[in-house]
Amino acid sequence: MERGYCMNIVQIMMHRATLGMTIAEDVYKGDQLLVPKGTVINNEVMNILRYSSVISIAVYGEDAARQKITPDNIPIQTHSEKLRQTQEFKQFEQAFHETTETFHTRLNDIARRNEDIDLDEMFRSAEEIMSGQTNTYALMDILSNIRYxxxxxxxxxxxxxxxxxxxxxxxxxxxxxxxxxxxxxxxxDIGKVLIPVEIIQKPGRLTKEEFDIIKQHPYKGYRLLQEKNVDERIAQVALMHHEKCDGSGYPIGLHGDKINELAKLITIVDIYEAMTANRCYHEGICPFDVIRMYEDDGYQRYDPKYLVPFLQGISDTYLHNTVLLNDGTKGEVILTNKSKVSRPGLLVDGQYLDLTMRPELNIVAIL
Known part of the structure; x- marks a missing residue:
């Protein structure tokens, strides 16, 4: 497929899908094909996607452009762009990429050259990156805008x-x-170092055989860390970070009381990072979209004692930021909502807007 054609494909959250859009990539639930590429969304297709708890779908760009939100609605300089121009961000980003390079070498030495793990050294490398930050909310904001x-x-x-x-x-x-x-x-994720790189970095959809290989990385990581005599709790995180409290995870299908407590926490931030991260050919999903996803089905899959403070903290991070709604309206986040974190209180044109009272409105971008 030509690159220019690929650029016409847009990944959108399910709640933004509308009747008449055309599916641009096959939609699967596990190994089961739910909706093939090229299908036009009608009421039956919409029900299939919603019933199957699909989070996001790929549609053709011209379909997404028919929605009220278009690039023209977004200011020339977003919050992310302004942040990335600051000296503080540039210094953090440089340190982040330098540490990533060192970490890359270190993990490969551990996994492939049988070198020992120095936990103190690893912690210091992460701690040094954070040392210049004044508070957790500023650090959270910066991490959300790192591109790798x-x-x-x-x-x-x-x-x-x-x-x-x-x-x-x-x-x-x-x-x-x-x-x-x-x-x-x-x-x-140290087990992924032992997975063939051509599978890890494959740009397209994985085959069932390739996905089965990927799903071996928790076992591989666990065995490797056990061989290194690492704290068993750390090894269990490598094994269990894809497990879900309702038993729907892998590789074992454990339920909540059988999952390591650290693994429960890591699972939550692991998924959040994967969905919001900015990659070279993929912009991360808006944090409020991810919060909404967690609110829709997360309390069964993830431990609320970790999920609730995490979602609240994300929302607090964007207090007093300007956001864009799906009808093109812009407002300032002035009040967080502990009972429905994805729907904070906004100041719009001098008037208070309670998103809990306007279910048709959603935050789609942080400006």
Whole structure:
């Protein structure tokens, strides 16, 4: 497929899908094909997608452009663009990428050259990146705007570690707990180092055989960390970070009380990071869209004692930021909503707007 044609495909959250849009990529639930590419969304297709808990779909760009939100609605300089121009961000980004390169080498040495794991050194490398930040909310904002390219597995792991550290601070963990949590985040995907790189970096959809290979990485990571005599709780995070409290995860299908507590926390930030991360050919999903996804079905799949403070913290991060709604309206977040975090109170043209009273409106971008 030609690159120019690919650029016409847009990934949208399900709640933004409308009748008449055309599906641009096959939609699967596990190995089952739900809706083939080229299908026009009608009421029957819409019900299939919603019943199957599909989070997002790919549609053709010209279909998405028919929605009220278009690039013309968004100001020339967004919050992300303004942040990325600051000296503080540029210094953080440089340190982040330098640490990622070092981390890349270190993980490969551990996994492929049988070198020992120095947990203190790993924690210090993550701690040094955070040292210049004045508060967790500023750090959260910066992490949400980091872009990474070829080293996706390594940068993702570093990002997960930093996000886990932030959540640990919101939960008032002590320094020993923060160290354990941060290192667990750094090592949670170490099993992927032992998966063929052509599968890890494959740009298109994985075959069933390739996905089965990918799903081996929790076992591979767990065995590797056990061989290194790493704290068993860290090894269990590598094994269980794809498990869900309702038993729908992998590789074992554990339920909540059987899942390591650190793994429950890492799972939440792992998924959030993967959905909101900015890659070279993929813009991350708006954080409020991800919050809404967690609110829709997350309380069964994830432990509320970690999920609730995490979602609240994300919302607090964007207090006093300008956001864009799906009808083109812009407003300032002035009040967070603890009972429905995805629907804060806004100031719009001098008037208070309570999004809980306007279910047809959603935040689609942070400006």
């Amino acid at each position: 390219f070829d080293d996706a597995t390594y940068a993702h792991s570093l990002n997960v570690a930093l996000l886990a550290n932030i959540l640990g601070r919101w939960l008032h963990y002590d320094e020993d707990q923060l160290k354990l949590l941060t290192v667990a985040g750094l090592l949670h």
